[in-house]
Amino acid sequence: MKPESSHSQLKSLCWPVNQANSALRALAQQAGLDPVDLSDGTNSEVLSDLEAHLLFGAESLDLKIERVSCKYGELEQLLVRAAPALVRLRVADEELFVALCGGSRRYLRVLTPSLQVVKLRPQIVLSQLTRAHEALQHQRITDLLDSASIVGRRRIRATSALLRENLTELQIDECWLLRLPAHRPFLQQLHHRRQHIRFLSMMVCHTLQMALFMASWWLIGYAVLEGSIDTGWLAAWVLLLITQIPLSMLTARLQGSISLETGALLKQRLLASALRIDPLKVRHMGSGQVLGRVYDAENIEASALQGGFLLLLGGVELVLASLVLFLGVGGPVLLGILPIFLLFAFVLGRAQYLSRRRWTSDRLRMTHRLIEKMLGHRTRLVQQPPADWHKGEDREQEEYLQSSATMDGTMTRLIALLPRFWLLLGVVGLMPVFVSGNSESAQIAVALGGVLLGYRAVLKCMGGFTSALSALVAWEKVRELFSLETPAKRVTSTAVKANGDETSIPGEGQPLCYIRELYFCYPDKDKAALADCNLSIYPGDRLLLQGASGSGKSTLANVITGVQKPDNGLLLIHGYDRTSIGAEHWRKLVASAPQFHENHVLGDSFLFNLLMGDEWPPKPESVIRAYSICDELGLTPLLKKMPAGMLQTVGEMGWRLSHGEMSRLFIARAILQNAELLVLDESFAALDPENLRQSFQCVRKNSNSLIVIAHP
Numbered sequence: 001m002k003p004e005s006s007h008s009q010l011k012s013l014c015w016p017v018n019q020a021n022s023a024l025r026a027l028a029q030q031a032g033l034d035p036v037d038l039s040d041g042t043n044s045e046v047l048s049d050l051e052a053h054l055l056f057g058a059e060s061l062d063l064k065i066e067r068v069s070c071k072y073g074e075l076e077q078l079l080v081r082a083a084p085a086l087v088r089l090r091v092a093d094e095e096l097f098v099a100l101c102g103g104s105r106r107y108l109r110v111l112t113p114s115l116q117v118v119k120l121r122p123q124i125v126l127s128q129l130t131r132a133h134e135a136l137q138h139q140r141i142t143d144l145l146d147s148a149s150i151v152g153r154r155r156i157r158a159t160s161a162l163l164r165e166n167l168t169e170l171q172i173d174e175c176w177l178l179r180l181p182a183h184r185p186f187l188q189q190l191h192h193r194r195q196h197i198r199f200l201s202m203m204v205c206h207t208l209q210m211a212l213f214m215a216s217w218w219l220i221g222y223a224v225l226e227g228s229i230d231t232g233w234l235a236a237w238v239l240l241l242i243t244q245i246p247l248s249m250l251t252a253r254l255q256g257s258i259s260l261e262t263g264a265l266l267k268q269r270l271l272a273s274a275l276r277i278d279p280l281k282v283r284h285m286g287s288g289q290v291l292g293r294v295y296d297a298e299n300i301e302a303s304a305l306q307g308g309f310l311l312l313l314g315g316v317e318l319v320l321a322s323l324v325l326f327l328g329v330g331g332p333v334l335l336g337i338l339p340i341f342l343l344f345a346f347v348l349g350r351a352q353y354l355s356r357r358r359w360t361s362d363r364l365r366m367t368h369r370l371i372e373k374m375l376g377h378r379t380r381l382v383q384q385p386p387a388d389w390h391k392g393e394d395r396e397q398e399e400y401l402q403s404s405a406t407m408d409g410t411m412t413r414l415i416a417l418l419p420r421f422w423l424l425l426g427v428v429g430l431m432p433v434f435v436s437g438n439s440e441s442a443q444i445a446v447a448l449g450g451v452l453l454g455y456r457a458v459l460k461c462m463g464g465f466t467s468a469l470s471a472l473v474a475w476e477k478v479r480e481l482f483s484l485e486t487p488a489k490r491v492t493s494t495a496v497k498a499n500g501d502e503t504s505i506p507g508e509g510q511p512l513c514y515i516r517e518l519y520f521c522y523p524d525k526d527k528a529a530l531a532d533c534n535l536s537i538y539p540g541d542r543l544l545l546q547g548a549s550g551s552g553k554s555t556l557a558n559v560i561t562g563v564q565k566p567d568n569g570l571l572l573i574h575g576y577d578r579t580s581i582g583a584e585h586w587r588k589l590v591a592s593a594p595q596f597h598e599n600h601v602l603g604d605s606f607l608f609n610l611l612m613g614d615e616w617p618p619k620p621e622s623v624i625r626a627y628s629i630c631d632e633l634g635l636t637p638l639l640k641k642m643p644a645g646m647l648q649t650v651g652e653m654g655w656r657l658s659h660g661e662m663s664r665l666f667i668a669r670a671i672l673q674n675a676e677l678l679v680l681d682e683s684f685a686a687l688d689p690e691n692l693r694q695s696f697q698c699v700r701k702n703s704n705s706l707i708v709i710a711h712p
């Protein structure tokens, strides 16, 4: 095939870049991602680069898109596993997207603009992605192979091996994965990952295994009671037992893969919600409570999955045991006794649930107080008389021990009594049969088998129930951390002229940031922190915001940066509100250095702390800029002083930065986000006059528009 015809063929399968949003929508529908329309379809023109355009398009469909990069040698594997995904190709100097909706090593399944699914060999996409890079190596490799006189198939193999070797460090980042966002309902996410099929298969496998197990005992019991046991019966019995082995292995395997996938989903959700959690809510909870809950969240995964499986499998066995009981002599009597058992189980289970809840609350309270004491340790050492340091601790511990003892008591009763109660009821139910003495021994054996089978199932359920219960109680505490808000439907973008008239398209001379009648009140406060706030900031403006302590300056900074949502009023950047523009893009337009007590040096390298707001791992040019900003801020002596320079670990566990050094790190971190509006909240307060002058010069030079909050 000639290159032109192969190009035109490939082109016909690809989407033009300007149809990226249509490709996203079609791909999402094809992959069953259930796209939700959150957009009025007019907003993305504000976004200049393709990355932001795709991000915006996916957010408008309530989906998540993620750009991934991989090494040259891993590209084929990525293409095979990426679906649903968009891959950008350059075909005959034209930029196009190929929409992957499935794949295997032999074929990629591609969704075309005519909405047909077509098979395409991975090598075709692969060669388009790597052609330009390989061409640069071609001459060198040809010369080398010529000089070594390597020909034929060995030459082909040697070429690809040399390419892999020479391009091993090459990163290719032309692939965007389309996925369900973490806030979508958990069941939908499980369904999308085909967990329901695995779950059903696991239940079927276990039921079959149990049926075979019962059949094997029926067989041997029948043979013994009939007195006709021979090698045929034994062979059948052994066969039945052996058949259970693959079924039990399959059940365990399915259980493992469900645990893995569900665990990964839970973690993903926890991480996503932890990063989105309202800072006010976290502050209200306190660090100790949050820590305790995060620890509980870890527990949930293990307990819920382990307990859930045991409970389910035990449930299946209990149903089968009831069936056996019903078939045996005295079955109706035994089944009549079942409600008494269930009632007893409910009473004991409820007691355990209530005591565990109380114990969890006490434990969280204790963790919280402990963390508070640890955080305030130095202050307490200096400020509080030593006699008061341990006041109240004994009472606290006593309460905790009491609730632990109560919980242990209910647990012991549950585990020790319930299975025995089942046995007792079973024997009592069979009593009339033994007393009358006119039942066949086979029927008695079946009934006894049912009771014992039920005992085994109850034991299994007990193990599952206690784990599931601890997961349930933990879940009640961490639910808040897992709750992710579904994004609101985007409003029609509202561009506003400087005079306040509404228009639909932002134009020249418009404010960069436009605030009208903004209102914000902290929860449970009577007085608003911001009321009737009006401000217009134009590109290139430099504003100094002054005011009495507590007048709301930091609150305004937090609202502008999007950390807090205004209760009322208009806040626009480039004529668009935050919902229309998307949180991610808003972050790229506005960067801030919050007040000292709100800012944090993360326990990582100095470089990471500088560039965490930009892109990590960083591009070489970002690192060069980081050095230059640090130099302008007078941080070069510090970098020379630290043994590992930029790569020195800083933060609590690393190099302890001085107050002034930290301030300048925070300023540099904000500048390096390259946003259009920079907000610095009392960032210069800890600097000596010389550093203040130097830092202020740097900020003026490296910011587009600037708000500085400072006290005179």
Ligand SMILES: Nc1ncnc2c1ncn2[C@@H]1O[C@H](COP(=O)(O)OP(=O)(O)OP(=O)(O)O)[C@@H](O)[C@H]1O
Residues within 6 Å of the ligand: 280, 283, 522, 523, 525, 529, 547, 548, 549, 550, 551, 552, 553, 554, 555, 556
């Ligand atoms: N999380 C919160 N919950 C309740 N009230 C708060 C909260 N944070 C701040 N406030 C109150 O809101 C008001 C405005 O606070 P803000 O921090 O914005 O003031 P500020 O002008 O920056 O003060 P300063 O110059 O002292 O830093 C204050 O009265 C403060 O006590």
